[in-house]
Amino acid sequence: MVQETHSGRRELEKDTQSPEDTLLNSPKELKRDRLERISTESQYRSIFDNAVEGIFQTSLEGLYIRVNPALARMYGYESPEELIACQPNSHNQLYVEPHRRQEFQSLFATQDTLTQFESQIYRKDGKIIWIAEHARAVRDENGDIIYYEGFVEDITERKEVEANLQKAKEAAEAANQAKSSFIANMSHELRTPLNAILGFSQLMLRNNNLEKNDRDNLGIIFRSGEHLLNLINQVLDLSKIEAGKISINLKNFHLYRLLDDLEDMFGFKAEEKGLDLIFQRCADVPEYIRTDEVKLRQVLINLLNNALKFTDGGGVSLKIFALSEGCLQFQIEDTGVGIGPEEIKHLFSAFVQTQSGKSIQEGTGLGLAISKKFLQLLGGEITVKSELGKGTIFSFTLPVEIITAGDLDTKQIKHQVIGLAPAQPVYKILVVDDKFINRQLVRQLLQPLGFCVEEASNGLEAVDIWRRWHPHLIWMDMRMPVLNGYEATEQIKSTAEGQATVIIALTASVFEEEKTLVLSRGCDDFLRKPFRQEEIFEMMAKYLGVKYIFAEDTTVDIKENNASGDIIDDLARLPSALLAELAQSVEYVDLENVKVLLERIGDENLSLSANLEDYVNNFEYEALLGIIASAKQQLQ
Secondary structure: OHHHHHHHHHHHHHHOOOHHHHHHOOOHHHHHHHHHHHHHHHHHHHHHHHOOOEEEEEOOOOOEEEEOHHHHHHOOOOOHHHHHHHOOOOHHHHEOOOHHHHHHHHHOOOOOEEEEEEEEEEOOOOOEEEEEEEEEEEEOOOOOEEEEEEEEEEOHHHHHHHHHHHHHHHHHHHHHHHHHHHHHHHHHHHHHHHHHHHHHHHHHHOOOOOOHHHHHHHHHHHHHHHHHHHHHHHHHHHHHHHOOOOOOOOEEEEHHHHHHHHHHHHHHHHHHOOOEEEEEEOOOOOOEEEEOHHHHHHHHHHHHHHHHHOOOOOEEEEEEEEEEOOEEEEEEEEOOOOOOHHHHOOOOOOOOOOHHHHHHOOOOOOHHHHHHHHHHHOOOOEEEEEEOOOEEEEEEEEEOEEOOHHHOOOOOOOOOEEEEOOOOOOOEEEEEOOOHHHHHHHHHHHHHHOOEEEEEOOHHHHHHHHHHHOOOEEEEEOOOOOOOHHHHHHHHHOOHHHHOOEEEEEEOOOOHHHHHHHHHOOOOEEEEOOOOHHHHHHHHHHHHOOOEEEOOOOOOOHHHOHHHHHHHHHHHOOOHHHHHHHHHHHHOOOHHHHHHHHHHHHHHOHHHHHHHHHHHHOOOHHHHHHHHHHHHHHHO
């Protein structure tokens, strides 16, 4: 009995032993396992309670089973117990969008883990925050989900930053769109009337019966229009650059000839100011290159012109180096007034001029800004060093492709069209434009030569006339009421008969993308306003095979013409620098400078000046260039 009692007491004592007492009376292996398990559980509890991120377990219905203090604080509760006790009957109500819980569960049908599940939830105080959940499904031995567990990040701050960045992006895109709309509208509104001014001036100048005074007045109108167009193009160029709408037009050309032309062009100006002008190129600078010749020329003209403008003593130099096989460096140095350090940081800003520039009161303050933008587009960089009273050095790099002489682009010589060659079909031309003056311009250009011309003021009229009249070619304006040029072109080109009709877009847009757009909508080609007469004739020759009768070509066998021979002899007596600058100005239709040069020539030879002026007033630029070239040959 005593033994049983004792034995029973021992059993009771055994049952009431603490884990520590058990460990003291257990084998060593069992003691070690129990200690490791207690230590692991203690570590887990410490991590769970002290984690910065919220940790959770939820039931299949979405109710929290277990949460840590960090998650309670994240949701605005004082303790995990309060969050579990106060949670809504369904976890769906914590999500701002209730369907998110269903989406959360459906994702586990095909996967066991989930990362970056982003949602908005309500805190206890009603505030909405963004969270990202990372979870896994805990399954039983049969593979059925028992509960979900994981952790939660508060990503509200990141979402706010993303939202602000998105707003800034949308604002920037809206600003660029506004710039694009401005450019498109201003281009159309400014270039359209200029098209009429320049076009009708050219038409009237074709009349050989004009009095000299009337011809001179028309010449002034045309030259003023050309000058205005150049100014508009410069401002629009800058706007296009800033809106990301300008394009690069790569071309194969003779670099040495470009440099020689510039040296001749500016040599006369340097001579007038008593300055030395030095052009130097290293032996390894390639003779023939491929890049955007127009933009490179404009950059060099801007920099050389500025250097000469602000230099009164000493000289200006242009040096060209080959940094590598595909990269050139240009350096323009002057001994002029220099630029103050406080002004250099604003030097390439649009419409900003230095103090010396303001004192001279020349230019718009756009030259350097456009030069920098052009070089950036071409992959180059420009830098400046200057010291007041000592001079300035502009340097820029330019990546180029080296080519051979056989890769050069050839130029077509343009002649004045005076009629249609015999034995040709009667060509029917439809002119579509909502502006009467633009339609009249094309009609008066084509009809006297023998073309049959009809007009339409919008796309709807154009389609109707096309159906009944079947024109060979349509000059199509793109911006018109009722039905625009894009839609009219698509309607015509959607038929088999329409595929045989040539449609050439006429537009005042300055965007290069406009060309891609009109071609994609069915137009066969693209011509910008204001256009030159020869461009119209060349297009019709290209697509219809039209043959013309041309005015007598003074560039052909020019020495057989006694009058031209006298002009050549007189030109050959001019200073070589003046002759070179005249050729440069004529080639680039710089009519303002041509006028100045003709006045200088008139001081020495009034008859020669008058003869040259006739060529300019009749737009016989190619003929005039041929005469100048012949005069240069006499000098060699």
